[in-house]
Amino acid sequence: MKRILCLLLLLAGLAAGAQEMNSLQFRARVVSPELSQDAVTFRFAAPKARIVSVSASWMGYRSEPMKQGPDGIWTWTAPLPEPELYTYTFQVDGVTVLDPANVFVVRDGARYMNAVLIPGGYADAYAQSAAPGNLEQVWYHSAENDMVRRLYVYTPACYDRNDKKTKYPVLYLLHGGGGDEDAWATLGRTCQILDNLIAQGKAKPMFVVMPNGNPNQYAAQTLGIPVKTDIRQYASGFDNYSSLTADIVPFIEKTYPVIKNRKGRAVAGLSMGGGQSFFIAFRNVDLFSSVGIFSSGLIGANAIGGAPFDGEAIIPGLYSQPAKFNRFDVIYLSCGEEDNRIDGMKDFKAKLDGKGYKGVVWEQYPGGHEWKVWRRNLASFVQLLFK
Amino acid sequence: MKRILCLLLLLAGLAAGAQEMNSLQFRARVVSPELSQDAVTFRFAAPKARIVSVSASWMGYRSEPMKQGPDGIWTWTAPLPEPELYTYTFQVDGVTVLDPANVFVVRDGARYMNAVLIPGGYADAYAQSAAPGNLEQVWYHSAENDMVRRLYVYTPACYDRNDKKTKYPVLYLLHGGGGDEDAWATLGRTCQILDNLIAQGKAKPMFVVMPNGNPNQYAAQTLGIPVKTDIRQYASGFDNYSSLTADIVPFIEKTYPVIKNRKGRAVAGLSMGGGQSFFIAFRNVDLFSSVGIFSSGLIGANAIGGAPFDGEAIIPGLYSQPAKFNRFDVIYLSCGEEDNRIDGMKDFKAKLDGKGYKGVVWEQYPGGHEWKVWRRNLASFVQLLFK
Structure with missing residues (x-):
């Protein structure tokens, strides 16, 4: 069983390598983050992951568990925070991961994070x-x-x-x-x-x-x-x-x-x-x-x-x-x-x-x-x- | 058992969020990539991951399985490729991850990758x-x-x-x-x-x-x-x-x-x-x-x-x-x-x-x-x- 699991994961890894060449297409499949009038939704495709969380700056980087859907995509929705520029990352089985659907990435010293701008109010600056x-x-x-x-x-x-x-x-x-x-x-x-x-x-x-x-x-x-x-x-x-x-x-x-x-x-x-x-x-x-x-x-x-x-x-x-x-x-x-x-x-x-x-x-x-x-x-x- | 596993992973996720604030210190613990006279070594700390691989441009992004040590750090060593600028990423349980020990990151369209420069020869350009x-x-x-x-x-x-x-x-x-x-x-x-x-x-x-x-x-x-x-x-x-x-x-x-x-x-x-x-x-x-x-x-x-x-x-x-x-x-x-x-x-x-x-x-x-x-x-x- 463990050997089969490892083989599956290795194949997934190989597929991930190949998919990178098509990341533009891949991006279009998963929309993240998605802003609505009153909520922000993060999505992350990780069919093989056991636990995925998101940590965002407006929550003091506290990890919030995401929920996996039948399509393997993990989702987390929260009320829209006040207008501001925020940063966030995902954690997959304990490892920090960037959101591959969001090309807006910032660096703070040695650390890379995704960014999301909630428009309106002060953030219009x-x-x-x-x-x-x-x-x-x-x-x-x-x-x-x-x-x-x-x-x-x-x-x-x-x-x-x-x-x-x-x-x-x-x-x-x-x-x-x-x-x-x-x-x-x-x-x-x-x-x-x-x-x-x-x-x-x-x-x-x-x-x-x-x-x-x-x-x-x-x-x-x-x-x-x-x-x-x-x-x-x-x-x-x-x-x-x-x-x-x-x-x-x-x-x-x-x-x-x-x-x-x-x-x-x-x-x-x-x-x-x-x-x-x-x-x-x-x-x-x-x-x-x-x-x-x-x-x-x-x-x-x-x-x-x-x-x-x-x-x-x-x-x-x-x-x-x-x-x-x-x-x-x-x-x-x-x-x-x-x-x-x-x-x-x-x-x-x-x-x-x-x-x-x-x-x-x-x-x-x-x-x-x-x-x-x-x-x-x-x-x-x-x-x-x-x- | 599954519940305990999930709890452990959630705690690891929380810890990862907290550790981000100390990424400068964290970086110093794991050196990656490390170049020697004739080899390059990638290292990645992921104690909870089941399978970790590296895919690098000089291998056509083919996934190479990494090996986990008792300290939870995954390692892969390869003969030094010819001097050139190469890109690479890790795959953790099927998900593409940047090397947190390497701040040299490049973007190709919507895709982020780590970079490593093997010096000498043509790469001196x-x-x-x-x-x-x-x-x-x-x-x-x-x-x-x-x-x-x-x-x-x-x-x-x-x-x-x-x-x-x-x-x-x-x-x-x-x-x-x-x-x-x-x-x-x-x-x-x-x-x-x-x-x-x-x-x-x-x-x-x-x-x-x-x-x-x-x-x-x-x-x-x-x-x-x-x-x-x-x-x-x-x-x-x-x-x-x-x-x-x-x-x-x-x-x-x-x-x-x-x-x-x-x-x-x-x-x-x-x-x-x-x-x-x-x-x-x-x-x-x-x-x-x-x-x-x-x-x-x-x-x-x-x-x-x-x-x-x-x-x-x-x-x-x-x-x-x-x-x-x-x-x-x-x-x-x-x-x-x-x-x-x-x-x-x-x-x-x-x-x-x-x-x-x-x-x-x-x-x-x-x-x-x-x-x-x-x-x-x-x-x-x-x-x-x-x-």
């Missing part, structure tokens, strides 16, 4: 604009890292490379510890958010530069370029991303028609990138006029097992000489309400207020340490910039 | 260059398709957007029926191939424009933009890609510092894109000076169930008035030796020779209807261009 800006994958030489590295540049739809007169402000936008230069463009929907806000007149046309804040990575690893050391050694920490001011800002200002003073420069980032943004901005008040710190583990360190955040110690004068630093147009601070970094972030906000800092903005959103919070942070922050 | 050119994801308005569409532009490392004097030739490079504007840049290694050949002085610095030849697709579907109709309706056929000359060439020549005459324009493509290139070049002898036709199903139609290729009927005068068309610097024709389109392609080559066409180049490579052939086609073709 993520929709494709009628006038999209471009995204450039750009190589530059980093003297700080002694390597050729890659960054992404978003250019707004109005940018015309033959126009030598118009100069644009630049937002330098930093990813978290597990990400790379691709994260903000895909999971962050940066292009779509900027496209829509610029088209609506709610944000100034700007360039957004998305570098790779993990010094051991040559570039987005999907190119097959080996990382310099083990991928887990991403801990550039928050402190040593000096490449941004040493390499990247000069490169961008030499290459693109951008404004070359502090009024035309802002820096923001999420998690590790939020900590990096804190250092970069407060160490370079003469270079940046606005800073966005999203869900920083540096500032909210206490709750996640790190050393308590002592702003005065790491930026001498931060609290004792506020006049030295109180030149920012915007100090945007935000955290997810279920993210345990929130208390540290709120405490920082209170300290800045107590020292009379101007331009401090606090926002909190439902959610944990996750992209649905950071996409809203980006959308809010860019509307405040370069006024 | 695919390696990362010390001076990489950039890749731009660019939106343009297509009047022909009545939509805003996306294309990719490769710009060589020497391109300086502040230099208004240097003008570059352009290769328009078309994907196959299942692909989109992403295919040549990822599976085709276009950037790496051009970077290396340009750095070695073997190819002229040029721009490479990679549009989307499937009119029903708005853009690479990984953006979550819906396709206009069912994805299977890719059959723009070979005949109606008029958007290239109507929309794309004018857009590129308005936007980039490129040579605006036939000597600075070439067109090439694989499979469906090869058929499109045939029509575009022979219908526009005044616009293009060179053409590359890789593994065309139009020209090799007979063997794949299509109507026999009648060049004279579809391009009147092709054989009867060769002087009208014999203005090309290069007519590059190629096919994989195990691709059944090869006889039709060879027959076309013989017919052109028989009519006295100049600049006809024939190459054949080991392989079927697959990327390892097309990557070599690209590398050969670009070395012949713009001389």
Whole structure:
């Protein structure tokens, strides 16, 4: 019996290999995900599987068992969650599997997941604009890292490379510890958010530069370029991303028609990138006029097992000489309400207020340490910039 | 018993969901693929799976059973194949799965696969260059398709957007029926191939424009933009890609510092894109000076169930008035030796020779209807261009 089962499964495996050549046809047979007015249905063809579940971001990736029909297709239907961009995967007999019926796939660091966009409401900010800006994958030489590295540049739809007169402000936008230069463009929907806000007149046309804040990575690893050391050694920490001011800002200002003073420069980032943004901005008040710190583990360190955040110690004068630093147009601070970094972030906000800092903005959103919070942070922050 | 099994598997599923949050750590535990001097080893952690196999492109995607160790990790070791870029997936109990230990993933149409680069020999053409050119994801308005569409532009490392004097030739490079504007840049290694050949002085610095030849697709579907109709309706056929000359060439020549005459324009493509290139070049002898036709199903139609290729009927005068068309610097024709389109392609080559066409180049490579052939086609073709 066991031998027959194994033989059947081997044949199924062979068939799967052959079917791959016809995946376009195969896709059409199973529709997943399917959105109706009030429900979302996932489907997955796995006739030989014993147990299949789906885990989706709006349920905190909790596994929900799927039900197998007589056609071998597993199904799970849930009430439609609120409009947002969600990620999900299937688990087949304990193994994580992508939905072969859904070509919309995103990567978060080393991990691939399917995505589904529930339209309407706030998620319309993520929709494709009628006038999209471009995204450039750009190589530059980093003297700080002694390597050729890659960054992404978003250019707004109005940018015309033959126009030598118009100069644009630049937002330098930093990813978290597990990400790379691709994260903000895909999971962050940066292009779509900027496209829509610029088209609506709610944000100034700007360039957004998305570098790779993990010094051991040559570039987005999907190119097959080996990382310099083990991928887990991403801990550039928050402190040593000096490449941004040493390499990247000069490169961008030499290459693109951008404004070359502090009024035309802002820096923001999420998690590790939020900590990096804190250092970069407060160490370079003469270079940046606005800073966005999203869900920083540096500032909210206490709750996640790190050393308590002592702003005065790491930026001498931060609290004792506020006049030295109180030149920012915007100090945007935000955290997810279920993210345990929130208390540290709120405490920082209170300290800045107590020292009379101007331009401090606090926002909190439902959610944990996750992209649905950071996409809203980006959308809010860019509307405040370069006024 | 069955209930206990299901419970265990459900718990494994829950654990898998939780583990995803730590995929960076998880990755380090299982190394896959691992290359040694003479072997490649794939590993996959699936303690609960009954049968796991691997299918790799160098074995024609034939499923090879993996062997489970006492730690629950399945392993398969094979002699190292010749240097090349290969793709593979795992099959777990009949379901296709990506290798979670390998972040190098490519997409072919609707299908995701892992990739592995066996270095050395010819595959060094695919390696990362010390001076990489950039890749731009660019939106343009297509009047022909009545939509805003996306294309990719490769710009060589020497391109300086502040230099208004240097003008570059352009290769328009078309994907196959299942692909989109992403295919040549990822599976085709276009950037790496051009970077290396340009750095070695073997190819002229040029721009490479990679549009989307499937009119029903708005853009690479990984953006979550819906396709206009069912994805299977890719059959723009070979005949109606008029958007290239109507929309794309004018857009590129308005936007980039490129040579605006036939000597600075070439067109090439694989499979469906090869058929499109045939029509575009022979219908526009005044616009293009060179053409590359890789593994065309139009020209090799007979063997794949299509109507026999009648060049004279579809391009009147092709054989009867060769002087009208014999203005090309290069007519590059190629096919994989195990691709059944090869006889039709060879027959076309013989017919052109028989009519006295100049600049006809024939190459054949080991392989079927697959990327390892097309990557070599690209590398050969670009070395012949713009001389």
